[in-house]
Amino acid sequence: MFTCKDSIHSLLEYVDGELSEEEVQLLKEHLHGCAPCVDFLNMYRATPKLARRALVDEMPGEMAGKLKAFLRGKMAK
């Protein structure tokens, strides 16, 4: 029987579809009786999605100008 610790330890492989059938069964049995772990799994899955949305950067204008000038200098040679 999986504990919360076993379940959370297996989440990466579970999300990747890499757990064995037996392990999936053990995890699902645990999730069936553990609402906190169901919430945890949802949040574990959501973490990369939120990060992708948050980690969007824009190159500052002045820096972009220097990049353009740098590359034009190289291309002219």
Add this chain to the structure above:
Amino acid sequence: MNDAALEDRALLERAQEGDMDAFETLVERHKDRVYGLALRMTRSEADAAEITQDTFFAAYQNLKAFRGEAAFGSWVHRIAANNALMRLRHQRVVEAATEEMLAPEFTDRGSLAEYPEIDWSRRADEKVLDEELGRAIRQATDRLPEGYREVFLLKDVEGMSYEEIAEMMGISVPAVKSRLHRARLALREEIDAFYKEV
């Protein structure tokens, strides 16, 4: 192939034939993401600027040799990631110890010691990302120790494969997976802490 990738392919073909305006357009289309990746990996605007320059210069020099097996964007991101990793290897940075990484705690019997108070997972799909949350995530990502931050960025943000990341970082695939899992757990804790304070 989506429209953006098709447009890139057309620009790349023109650039390979010597059309430098086409190459400049490719740079314009990809510079922000390349810069962003370099910035998140090195946590230095100056380093990120240099890496971005080096990346597109390398792409320019190797234009004709690039066969287009991967999309242009994937190609330059990989160059940028390698440049950033090389720079990090040459730096000595005082990093947070891995023991300090946030992680869920368990009782002796293996149960979660603290139950999640709120399930904020649906926020990931909301149209607008809360500005404060975005800032908290960026800061939390910057706080990830070296070795973990890069894995998280390359896998979960850039979408590279475990094998690519393992090869680039000189570590095994199991090590990549272990670090990714710990990085995700740490970030999950930080996001959780944010919502508890809101």
